[in-house]
Amino acid sequence: MRITYREIIQGIVTLIGVTMLFSCEGNLNEVRALQNPADAPRGIAKGIMLKYTDSGKVVATLKSKKMLDYQNKNFPYREFPDGLDIEFYDEDDKKSTVTADYGIIYDKTGLIDLRGNVVIFTADSTILEGNQLYWDQNQSWVFTDRANQIKFPDGSFNEGMGFDSNQKFDKFNFRTNNGIQNIDESEK
The missing domain is CATH 1.20.5 (Single alpha-helices involved in coiled-coils or other helix-helix interfaces)
Incomplete structure (x- = not known):
């Protein structure tokens, strides 16, 4: 052949x-x-700065290197994989700040989950540090079940596992704690 x-x-x-x-x-x-549209975010934003206003007045700013928008999911959320910085302004324009290595905002529930080196510095100089913190925007309540440390402007401090508080940090419930409390006896 x-x-x-x-x-x-x-x-x-x-x-x-x-x-x-x-x-x-x-x-x-x-x-x-x-x-695959089921797994992909609806949008990706880099180098963002969002300003939240109420009646023309800035009440909060959010800065992040990256935001993934999953509004296309059944349970929509926005994810901040590279961390975020938030500044809040009260009625007197006093600023409080929140920083975290990671954050996720669940739109349906109003719950914000902050993780990794979470630090809150309030306008009255109260400092809260922890590994994870939840903020319920609808209830104006902050809570965690993880280790945390809170330092108050008068020198008082608490360390423990878990707490919950209103977002003004003037009412606390600690689950376990160890610390020093300064009490002004002249207010009796």
Whole structure:
């Protein structure tokens, strides 16, 4: 049996075509996986600064290197994988700050989950530090079940596992704590 030059060329072309077909199928599956709208965020923002206003007055600013917007999910949320910095202004324009390495805001419940080196510095110089902190915007309540430390302007401090408080930090409930409380006896 004699194979002609033409048959060799046809065999090579067929082999190349089949190889390309299978390699394209592999790449096509990878592209489809990247474009899966069920897993992808609706939007990605980098270097953001959001200002929240009430009646034309700035009440809060949020800064973050990156925000992933998952409003396309059944339980919508916004994620801040590279951390966030928030500044709050009260009625007298006094500023309180919140920083964390990671944050996620759940829109339906109004719950904010802050994680990693969470630090809150209030306008009256109260400092709260912890690894995780939840803030319920609807109830104006802050809480955690993790280790935390709170330093008050008068020198008092508490360290413990878990607490909850109103967002003004003037009413606290500690689960376990160890610390020093200064009591002014002249107020009796």
